[in-house]
Amino acid sequence: MKETEISKHTISVLVDNESGVLARVIGLFSGRGYNIESLTVAEVDADAHQSRITVVTSGTPMVIEQIKAQLSRLVPVHKVSDLTLAGPSVERELALVKVIATGEKRVESLRIADIFKARAVDATNNSFVYEIIGSPEKIDAFIKLMAPLGLSEISRTGVAAISRGTLTM
């Protein structure tokens, strides 16, 4: 088989919002040796008690197929959708980035934040907390640029994703 190439996939999973459901999903990944690069979960339909889990994982096509099949057979799972294969999709992540610096470095961090359309959501005389929203790659780039400018702490939400156009899960 030539299909040994590893690729990254974003998978959305609609689940019953019941206790233990996240443990089932995470346990499946760790128990079978799959990779989790990012995972987010929140309730999306309070009346139906449904949550949406977005998981970014990587593997060969056979492994990705396995992951989806394994997720689908969990009892509280309603739907599994591979956004990477389903068509174009939007992926967004939010990060809070703390930069501690004074003088030129502090000003430079503000300039870069401006270019990235990051907002300062907290400020003291020698620190900023920036809020940045974008694709994971954009956030990676922002963090890289902040590194020499007093970057001291990062909190990221992980990826939320949805397909473009009229396509729904």
Added chain:
Amino acid sequence: MAERILSGSEVVLQALADQGVEVVFGYPGGAVLPLYDEIFKQNRIRHVLVRHEQAAVHAAEGYARSTGKVGVVLVTSGPGATNAVTGLTDALMDSIPVVCLTGQVPTHLIGNDAFQEADTTGITRPCTKHNYLVKNPDRLARTMHEAFHVASSGRPGPVVIDLPKDILVGKAPYMEPSQVQHRTYNPVVKGERSQIEEALEMLASAKKPILYCGGGVINSGTQACKLLTEFTRMIGAPITLTLMGLGAYPASDKQYLGMVGMHGTYESNMSMHDCDVMVAIGARFDDRVTGNLDFFAPNSQKIQIDIDQSSINKNVPVDIGIVGDVGHVLEDMIKIWKAKQYKIDATALDSWWDEIEGWRGKHCLSYKQPKDVIKPQHVIRRVHALTRDRKTYITTDVGQHQMWAAQHFGFEHPYEWMTSGGLGTMGYGMPAALGVQVAHPDATVVCFTGDASIMMNIQECATMTQYRLPIKTVILNNRYMGMVRQWQQLLHGSRYSESYSETLPDFVKLSEAFGFTGLTCNNPADLDDTIKQMLEIDGPVILDVAVDDKENCYPMIPSGKPHNEMLLGQETDGNEAIDSDEGMVLV
């Protein structure tokens, strides 16, 4: 219908009755006392008291596997639940429908490290198909019914319901099974028609076809096994079965090649290796079947039928994967094959069978029975011969005796063979036999075991006595953990580290101590008479047979080797060593 308000325990018992449960295998304890009180007050559901919770689950597995129904287990919280974990894992690996009720400390104490508290749903999450903790009495009845649906539909498996004591004591509404519909879990049973057509076209064009069938056929039911036989005879192809599939197709049939895999027959494995179209039906390409994946059936196109999508393309990529219940798919396959008047090329099929006959000519299961020592294979063959006119169920433990039983006992019907295939649980045999005998009180139930395996749930002798279950336990006693010794001989320079049974009990006295008959046999000339004597005794018997302690289980595909590199054993007097570092790291 108006809701009836009952106590939690009454709801549980009512739900069991409405699910058609006749028997529960269990062991009481503090957290489940309200349920045991309820059991005491009624006559509809029988309770069988085992002597260890692991045995309760194996008994339920034996019951389930020999009837096609769901096996039910009742254990207490904490150690009751943790003792059940091995059985649950066993049921998960072999896809056996089991509902296991576990007691739990009252809801207000959960998480407080209370006496006999364990995080049962946490511990059993990876070893069950699904599990529930019932915290809300309104959900109790629904959960009970849902659990039976989940355990028995799709790919079957074990389901745990954790029941806090306050839920059992308090009031709860009851609803009938018909009032419960599952929101998400509704497995596909019908196969995609276009895929079935495509698969049959592929099969019809085959020159060297083979059907490779597993436990999924048996799980699909007796009707599915009948359809499999019909289909196989219709197309004229050879068929092989996995360890879990034995009985899905009659062993005496000429199209049957024997078991496939590590200790399968030479003709099965060679046919798997050389085939050009393989149809896997309810079989999951387990490593014990495939051997080295890099060399597995290298020139074949593969079709796989399975109710569990995650079994398709898991270990071996297939050309066509059909998700559906084996019985439904086979029904469609037979219809379409007939309608399209397909036929496998007769000349090609004849020369394929000629090739197979050549492999059969090796007589890979043959052995010589000398005058002075009993060969273990011979014991299996003689028990088979002497039970042929009875309805007989076989259970095994795990190891050499298990493989010999699989190789030498011809299974003609489904539901008659109970073994721990996936997990390989020593200690499975006797408790599974309990479950089988409870389900079939008039049948002959034989448990083949080894001198090491039998010690791993020996306490169940007391259960046999208490319920007068006339199980015939046959120990192939070679004073070794035979399969461990065999691997040590083949892979570890005959260094028999800790695999000798230094101090075995006197099994005759042991049997007598438990209140039933013990027999021994060490002379080949006495074997038949002793087996007959055992079968005629109206009660449990342990027959301790001293067998050749050097006998190895052949044929064998050593770990890491392909199907066409089997060890046959006959030419080598069992003295071959496998020179393979790669094999040594594999299990």
